[in-house]
Amino acid sequence: MSEIIHSKLLILGSGPAGYTAAIYASRAMLEPILLTGIEPGGQMTITTDVENYPGFSDVVQGPWLMEEMRDQAKKVGTKIILDTIIDVDLSKRPFILKSDSDVVYSCDSLIISTGAQAKWLGLESEAKYKGYGVSACATCDGFFYKDKKVVVVGGGNTAVEEALFLTNFAKKVTLIHRRKELRAEKILQKKLFDHPKIEVIWDSEIKEILGSDNPPSVENITVRNMISNAESQIDVDGVFIAIGHSPSSKIFKDKLKISDTGYILTDPDSTATSITGVFAAGDVTDDKYRQAVTAAGMGCMAALEVESLLSSEES
Ligand SMILES: Cc1cc2nc3c(=O)[nH]c(=O)nc-3n(C[C@H](O)[C@H](O)[C@H](O)COP(=O)(O)OP(=O)(O)OC[C@H]3O[C@@H](n4cnc5c(N)ncnc54)[C@H](O)[C@@H]3O)c2cc1C
Incomplete structure (x- = not known):
């Protein structure tokens, strides 16, 4: 029998969306677990100079910026695990997710921030x-x-x-x-x-x-x-x-509402997906802006929406 790890909130992905969600959720005492996937730090780790992320008057390096986000998430209490989800059951809560290292994760809420890959x-x-x-x-x-x-x-x-x-x-x-x-x-x-x-x-x-x-x-x-x-x-x-992007949403096919081009669909002005308790943030849901700062913004929104949902369910 595989090991089962339960959390109130599981975050998939370690790009700007995932780390920002983790920072907000940790500070809201949700004790989130974040799974990095196979690309710790996400797409920003394959670039060099970054000049448009607010807060730095000098050019910064993409991989360095992501290490800073990771350290900040860790510092406020996020448990970060190097693991990748390969199968999900979102039919009831807690949600059940299986990883490629044979671990089973269960969670009361889920933030999908699995990003996209440029082609x-x-x-x-x-x-x-x-x-x-x-x-x-x-x-x-x-x-x-x-x-x-x-x-x-x-x-x-x-x-x-x-x-x-x-x-x-x-x-x-x-x-x-x-x-x-x-x-x-x-x-x-x-x-x-x-x-x-x-x-x-x-x-x-x-x-x-x-x-x-x-x-x-x-x-x-x-x-x-x-x-x-x-x-x-x-x-x-x-x-x-500029030949397109592939959102990393394959494992959610037929489990959540997804656009024809593979982007996870969310409610207007929200990160809520078609399933209560499942939220999506960053490039996996965004075929328009695709920026680190917009992904981070959506990660923040997702964590705040999780907090609001879980506390409304507790009361
Ligand atoms: C070459 C390049 C240069 C760029 N330069 C800039 C720039 O200068 N400024 C800027 O603002 N933006 C830039 N971007 C865009 C920016 O990198 C993205 O918009 C941003 O990284 C999206 O963040 P994200 O958190 O949504 O996802 P991503 O950064 O794509 O991260 C996705 C994460 O999900 C994880 N993951 C995927 N599948 C699974 C799974 N099944 N289980 C668990 N985890 C999973 C991956 O390992 C990864 O950690 C650049 C992009 C590229 C490709």
């Missing part, structure tokens, strides 16, 4: 320069490309919005798309085509990202035309991959 092209050179010229977030990193040349990869709304946003900084933005037409809304396409700083390269993909090693930085890319197979080199300083 990448899968090139070795892309992995090499991630955080050093290759990014999946123009809102986060666009500011670092003032008067530089960047490319955006993708053809949907996000890619077009990111390309337009990057024109605020970059001197030239090149959109590279695998097809001859974009999937983005027509109004966005018009803005893109009308913009003097933007060029579109059709029917093409990035074959390789090239740069220097010390310090690591991107210098150019090899682009392959998918029809003619012809290859060309373009000088660039930054590469933004």
Whole structure:
């Protein structure tokens, strides 16, 4: 028989949403347990410079910021366990969750802050320069490309919005798309085509990202035309991959209301999901903002909503 660990509140995920929920819940004496998942610290641990998280006048490093959040959560009493949930039973309370280390967790309330993963092209050179010229977030990193040349990869709304946003900084933005037409809304396409700083390269993909090693930085890319197979080199300083995100919500499929694109649905202005006692915060429920500070804000909301629910049930 597997070990069973019970808590009033179980928090899944150790990104900004999970740690913030843990800080608020611990300070509300809910004695939460937080499971880190396989990526302790979440997405911010795969980036370098962070310049938009409030509270720091200097640039901070993503992994450092997450260690600070972890230490703060620990300090106020959160029990943090390195474990990953693989199966859930949300049909009745307490909820039952099974982990990949064969532990069973039961809880009166649950905060799901399992985040999302940016989709990448899968090139070795892309992995090499991630955080050093290759990014999946123009809102986060666009500011670092003032008067530089960047490319955006993708053809949907996000890619077009990111390309337009990057024109605020970059001197030239090149959109590279695998097809001859974009999937983005027509109004966005018009803005893109009308913009003097933007060029579109059709029917093409990035074959390789090239740069220097010390310090690591991107210098150019090899682009392959998918029809003619012809290859060309373009000088660039930054590469933004905008081919979508996958929310980490698979284990909740058919257990909670989830959008067609996999985001956990919550009530308006709330983190409450379709099941009483289950809350969702951060990128797993947010296909729009996807920022550390918005994830943290939702983590705070979720903890306050758990506190309110549990205390109303006690009285
Ligand atoms: C390259 C890059 C750079 C970025 N730069 C910035 C920036 O400069 N500023 C900014 O504000 N935002 C930035 N972002 C976005 C930011 O990282 C995310 O918006 C934020 O991390 C979302 O936080 P989250 O807590 O919702 O989830 P995540 O950070 O995605 O964390 C999810 C957590 O859930 C855990 N988990 C997943 N599945 C399970 C499971 N089954 N059981 C238990 N745990 C599980 C994971 O291990 C992880 O700890 C960047 C993102 C990327 C990819």
